[in-house]
Amino acid sequence: MYQAAEAYKRTSMLTEEPSLSWIIRGLRGVRTYVAAASRAATNGDVQTRAEAVSRASGLLAFLQGLTPDNDASPLGQRLGQVYTGFQLRLTEAHAASREDLFVALNRDIARLETDLGAAGTLPGTPA
Numbered sequence: 727m728y729q730a731a732e733a734y735k736r737t738s739m740l741t742e743e744p745s746l747s748w749i750i751r752g753l754r755g756v757r758t759y760v761a762a763a764s765r766a767a768t769n770g771d772v773q774t775r776a777e778a779v780s781r782a783s784g785l786l787a788f789l790q791g792l793t794p795d796n797d798a799s800p801l802g803q804r805l806g807q808v809y810t811g812f813q814l815r816l817t818e819a820h821a822a823s824r825e826d827l828f829v830a831l832n833r834d835i836a837r838l839e840t841d842l843g844a845a846g847t848l849p850g851t852p853a
Contacts, residue, residue: 746842749805752789753839756782756812757832763820764828772823779820786813808838 759782766775790809794802812835819827 746845748792749789750839750842752785752792753835753842756785756789757835757839759785760816760828760832760835763816764825764832767819767823767825767828775820775823779816782816783813786816 759778763775763778763782766772766778786809790806793805793809812831815827815831815834819831
């Protein structure tokens with residue numbers, strides 16, 4: 727099991743092994759927060775934008791901890807890099823307060839979510 731998942735399981739936050747469905751649901755949650763940040767950027771609501779960005783960032787960090795990144799999982803390693811890229815883009819969109827950057831990020835997260843759903847399994851995790 728991955729270090730973050732093991733820590734969460736020890737504190738009873740996880741009751742089962744993480745699976746691909748957890749990652750897909752997590753990405754859906756990230757998209758929800760990114761959409762909220764986008765709306766807040768459009769409306770000039772700095773506090774709501776900051777809260778949504780913080781929640782999206784925290785969820786991406788959690789997902790990174792759930793994703794296998796060992797040598798047996800090259801896809802897991804790649805996902806870790808993708809999550810880092812999403813974090814950087816989220817920070818950029820927030821700093822610039824640009825709706826178009828939030829929208830583009832949301833679109834790319836949705837694409838990853840769709841691709842993972844089509845794959846059906848993530849090497850190194852239960853289906």
